Amino acid sequence: MARMTGGKAVAASLKAEGIEHVFGIVGTHNSPLYDGAYQDKALKMITVRHEQGATLMAAGYARASGRIAASFVVPGPGLTNALSGMGMAYSESAPMLVFGGQNALAQLEREGGHFHELRDSVNVAASVCGYATRVSAAADVPAVVREAVRAMRCQRPRPAYIEMPLDVQNGEADVTIHPHAQDVRPAGNxxxxxxxxxxxxxxxxxxxxxxxxxxxxxxxxxxxxxxxxxxxxxxxxxxxxxxxxxxxxxxxxxxxxxxxxxxxxxxxxxxxxxxxxxxxxxxxxxxxxxxxxxxxxxxxxxxxxxxxxxxxxxxxxxxxxxxxxxxxxxxxxxxxxxxxDVDAFREKKRARLADQAGPVLEVIESLRSALPDDTIFVDDLTLVGYWMPLLMDTYHPRTLIHPGTYGTLGYSLPAAIGAKLACPKQTVVSISGDGGFMFTVQELATARALNLDLIALVFNDNAFGAIRKYQDRMFGGRHIGSALANPDFAKLGAAFGVNSERVPADRVGDAVARANKAGGTWLIEVPFAPGGASEMVPWMP
Known part of the structure; x- marks a missing residue:
């Protein structure tokens, strides 16, 4: 037992659980959490540029490794910004431990006009969590963290949310840190x-x-x-x-x-x-x-x-x-x-997909052949990304990460950053479209600050291309809201201080091989609007 603040108790509890990375943005309402980790080399504090990026990084971290990362956010807008990444993780059964700062206990649920006030915030978070609670005393922190981690490790993994009012973060107590315990998963009747x-x-x-x-x-x-x-x-x-x-x-x-x-x-x-x-x-x-x-x-x-x-x-x-x-x-x-007859099936399937998705298949096969077998590909909701699960040969667990059923645009770049931090020895490639990339483009600054070896591919057709095709099929070609005015992505990458270039689709394999060999953060724009049957992605009615 030791005397410490609630913020220190959080840091000590994370270390006891073997949690190494914390993604977040420091603010007035979570500064004591950050102060609790000050100069603690066991915790790697990753400053992101938007709370959605923080939780998407934690989601990618978990998908690539199976391990839990934490996130520190402020209440109100910080929490609501984080919800998209938490929703992704909830949908795809990925664990993450989110700590939300909060106003003092006496100010809660009164609608007193306090800064960052959000009514019923624990239940807001609970809508995308498997576990959500508020801590009322610093001494309770280790038990609550242990309970949250058990909820993620012993059953279907989903996000956990722990709300920390400011007086709990700053308050001191005699705290007993629980040692890491073996978490048992059900073996079956x-x-x-x-x-x-x-x-x-x-x-x-x-x-x-x-x-x-x-x-x-x-x-x-x-x-x-x-x-x-x-x-x-x-x-x-x-x-x-x-x-x-x-x-x-x-x-x-x-x-x-x-x-x-x-x-x-x-x-x-x-x-x-x-x-x-x-x-x-x-x-x-x-x-x-x-x-x-x-x-x-x-x-x-x-x-x-x-x-x-x-x-x-x-x-x-x-x-x-x-x-x-x-x-x-x-x-x-x-x-x-x-x-x-598996061989006959594979031959028939490939012929069908080559006919259906020819230009996309060529791009995906060039990526596959250019990079190591254990490369982690993280895709987004874009033409190439939609085809990745069907067309990309995959040889190791956790090496193809697709945003699945929740379907958050902008998933790929921050999730790839999380994957790279979780698996630093593996090549990691982010695959985005021009539309989705702009949702979380600011996290290029995070990748650059961390000096990550990371390749971000942006396939650019100057549109929300899949939606444009959907409008063709379902609304008689009446396009509205699907055309995009984009920046020069190569220059944009250079402005962030990352290696940048623009290559044609038939050179994408050479480009990623060169970037992988050189190291560093890369943004590679690929103008790509093949048209034809490849636009009929697997979900398209």
Whole structure:
């Protein structure tokens, strides 16, 4: 036990939990939090240029590494600015620990016209959190932080919000810092696992649908082992890219959106093993309606099991632990020959996608061939980004990060910064369109201040191109609000002090290879408006 302020207690609790990075902007209402970390080399304080950037960085950090980062924001506008990144993390099951400064306890919920006042702020944050609370005494900080971290590590990971009034931040107390404890994730009911193994053995033509819960270094090898024992082809959701290497002989790639690429598989399969996925609408517009009648579903969230379709067997468990148990249960069996012709499927799929997305496929394949296998690609809602999950071969877990169902424009650059800080030895590439890039362009200053080795690609068609195509299809070509007047991106990058250039689409592979070799922060503009069938991105009706 030691005497310390609430701000010091926060810093000490973060260190005890192994949290290393804090993203945020210092202000009057969170200065004591920052002061608590003063000259503490165990905490890396990252000053961002907008609170949305802070929480998007924390989201990218978690998606790339599985680890928790923190964020410090002021109340009122600081919190509401941060909500978009928190909403992204909530949607994509990514943990982050957000501390919100606040006025003094006696001033709260009175609408007294205090600076940065936001009524019912804890519940505002709770709408995009799995855990949200307010601390009323400095001595309570360690227990609250421990509880928030347990909520993220022991169940479906989602943001946690802890509100810290100024008098709690500044107040002193005798504080006991809780040592880091082993957080236990559910391994699954043994009876349910036995029934799941029996169901899988009885299937003649099973396939596996793997989501973000299976996209981790712990889950990936046991997922592959279960697939091999069953001879089951594996499809991944947009959140699960990398759960199985695209070089694996049973890997079929990404979900299909509105396309009919997987019709043969779905028509023949007699059982689906769904692992760590809610069967999201971006991956399958029919959200599992065409899956076979028999479904075995594994998910850490009991509300997800059976949400889309009734299941024959449901297992509430961490994906890696449940898959390991299934591999053991099936382990006496010899690896099975796949019932599905994976090679023929891949050939047919590639021919179809080359016809559908030819110019985009060429760009994505040039990026793939120019960079290391473990490069982390972080994309945004743009033409190339929409196609990335379907077209980008992925070889390692957590190396293709797509904004998924919440769909925040401007996601890519700050999330890529977070990914690079989490995984400094890996190449990280941000892929944006001109529209989305301008949402969070200010975070180039953050990347430059940190001297990050980071490549930011901006594909420029001077429009919200996908919306323009949507207006063509749904509104008779009546375009409104979709044309953009853009800056010179190469000059803009130079003004931020980063390496900048403009290259044609057929030179993008050479450009990223050169930037990766040189190091430093790069902004590479690629004029790109291919038109034609490639504009019919997977979600387009």
């Amino acid at each position: 043994p009876d349910a696992l036995a029934r799941a193994a029996a169901a899988l053995r009885s299937a003649k033509r099973p396939f596996i649908y793997a989501g973000g819960g299976a996209d981790s270094p712990a889950a990936a090898p046991v997922l592959a082992r279960v697939a091999e024992l069953l001879g089951a082809p594996v499809v991944t959701s947009v959140f699960g890219r990398g759960a199985i290497s695209d070089r694996h002989p049973l890997a079929l790639g990404d979900g299909w959106g509105r396309f009919d690429l997987y019709d043969d598989l779905l028509e023949q399969a007699d059982l689906a093993l769904v692992v760590g996925s809610r069967i999201d609408v971006v991956s399958d517009v029919n959200v599992g309606a065409r899956f076979p009648q028999r479904i075995v579903q594994i998910d850490i969230d009991p509300l997800i099991v059976g949400q889309r379709r009734a299941v024959e067997v449901g297992v509430v468990a961490d994906a890696s632990l449940a898959l390991a148990a299934l591999a053991d249960a099936l382990g006496e069996d010899q690896p099975a020959q796949s019932w599905f």
